[in-house]
Amino acid sequence: MKKWCLPLWFLLAVHAVFASGDPNPAGARAWGLGNASVTLSDSWSLFNNPAGISGVTQVHLLASYDNRYGLPGMQSMATGVVYPSSYGNVGLSIHRFGDDLYSEHLVGVAYSHKVSRVMLGAKLNYVQVHVDNLGSKGAVALEFGGIAEITSQLFFGAHVYNFNQAKLADYQDERIPTVMKAGISYKAFDKLLLSVETEKDVDFPAVVKAGIEYQIVKNLYLRTGMSSKPFINYFGIGFSPKRLQFDYSVRSHPVLGMSHHLSIGFRFEKKRV
Numbered sequence: 601m602k603k604w605c606l607p608l609w610f611l612l613a614v615h616a617v618f619a620s621g622d623p624n625p626a627g628a629r630a631w632g633l634g635n636a637s638v639t640l641s642d643s644w645s646l647f648n649n650p651a652g653i654s655g656v657t658q659v660h661l662l663a664s665y666d667n668r669y670g671l672p673g674m675q676s677m678a679t680g681v682v683y684p685s686s687y688g689n690v691g692l693s694i695h696r697f698g699d700d701l702y703s704e705h706l707v708g709v710a711y712s713h714k715v716s717r718v719m720l721g722a723k724l725n726y727v728q729v730h731v732d733n734l735g736s737k738g739a740v741a742l743e744f745g746g747i748a749e750i751t752s753q754l755f756f757g758a759h760v761y762n763f764n765q766a767k768l769a770d771y772q773d774e775r776i777p778t779v780m781k782a783g784i785s786y787k788a789f790d791k792l793l794l795s796v797e798t799e800k801d802v803d804f805p806a807v808v809k810a811g812i813e814y815q816i817v818k819n820l821y822l823r824t825g826m827s828s829k830p831f832i833n834y835f836g837i838g839f840s841p842k843r844l845q846f847d848y849s850v851r852s853h854p855v856l857g858m859s860h861h862l863s864i865g866f867r868f869e870k871k872r873v
Contacts, residue, residue, distance in 0.1 A: 626664050626678040626695060628847035628863040632836020633811025634825025636795040639747055639757035639785040641719065643682045643865055646691040649745040649759040650710040650721030653689045656682050664863035669856040673699040688713035691723075701732045717749035727776055729768060739766035741776050757797070758782040778802045783809075791815035795825075805829055823849065830854055843867040 627644030630637035637648040643660035645652025660682040668674040680693035691710040698704055705728045712721030721744070728738040745759035761779045768774045783797020793813040800806040811825030811834065823836035836849030845865035852858055 626676070626680075626693075626863070627662075628664065628836055628849040628861045629813075629821075629823070629838055631666070631851065631861045632823030632825060632834055632838070632847065632849035633795055633813060634809045634827045634832070634834045636783060636785075636797045636809040636811040636825060636827075638745070638759050638781050638783045638797045639755040639795060641747060643680075644863070645712075645721075646680050646682055646693050646708075646710055646723075647678060647695065649747065649757060650691065650712050650723040650743065651719040651745040651747045651757070651759070652712070653682050653691050653710060653721060654712040654714040654719040654747075656684050656689055659683055659868040661866045661868075662863070663865075664861065666859060666861035668859040669853060670858070671856075673701060675699070693723075698730075703730045704728070705730070719747040721745050727766070737768045739768050739776060740764070741766045753787045755785045755787075756783075757785070843869075 625631065625635050626647035629642070630640065630644060630648050640648065641652040641655030643653065643656050643662055646662070662680040664678045666676045676695065676697045678693065678695040680691060682689060682691040689712045693708040693710070695706040696703065706725050708723050708725040710721060710723035712719060723743045725741045725743065726738060727741050728736055730736040741762040742764045743759065743761040744763060745757065747755060747757040749755055759781050762776045763778065765778050766776045768776060779799060779801045781797050781799040783795065785793060785795040787793050791814060796810040798806055798808055807827055807829050809825065809827040811823060813821055813823045815821050819840045821838035823838065825834035826832065830853065832851055832853055834849060834851045836847060838847040843866060847863045849861045850858055
């Protein structure tokens with residue numbers, strides 16, 4: 601057990617540094633906003649705050665890829681589906697980080713329902729960590745979130761990932777990170793969205809994130825954002841012709857350099873049933 605857990609402890613710490621405490625960031629729209637995504641209500645909320653998938657009215661298929669700092673083994677891939685119904689919306693997500701030497705796999709099932717102006721969502725994730733020549737360990741991590749429409753322009757969101765504090769191993773009490781975040785967004789007018797939130801990993805200092813999204817013309821969006829500790833800049837663009845959604849974002853770390861994120865979504869004609 602000790603031979604397996606010591607490298608795992610080190611690798612988990614390294615991953616936490618590179619991921620800035622965010623468990624499973626996915627979707628280039630959120631990345632372009634500095635991952636200030638806790639109040640967003642779209643299909644990519646499946647990965648960022650499951651409460652947000654309540655705002656989805658069509659079946660969505662999702663896929664994303666990101667490469668962090670151009671480093672080998674620092675790639676993430678994610679895919680998912682969101683299905684709306686009159687009984688609430690459900691989603692299935694698959695997320696992979698790493699390579700053959702070290703990798704993390706997450707499979708999640710989410711459910712969300714909207715009551716009046718409040719969206720509530722929960723998600724069950726099976727998390728598996730694999731280290732080459734040392735084997736794999738897995739655990740179930742639960743998450744819960746909510747989004748409240750305070751006014752037609754102002755929204756509040758909160759989310760906690762791994763609130764059950766799932767344990768991977770007894771040695772040194774190795775656990776999956778528990779991360780809490782809360783924030784607000786303000787839709788100044790139809791084409792401009794402002795978002796800010798605070799994120800706190802129980803083992804790391806709090807991080808402040810903020811982002812701006814502006815619709816230049818119909819179906820074309822520009823985004824920018826930032827996050828603290830360390831200060832990181834984000835930029836992004838989105839294009840949504842017909843039933844497709846293309847998003848791209850880039851972030852600039854002051855030491856490690858650039859990371860790129862691309863996501864694609866497809867909306868079916870099927871409406872909420």
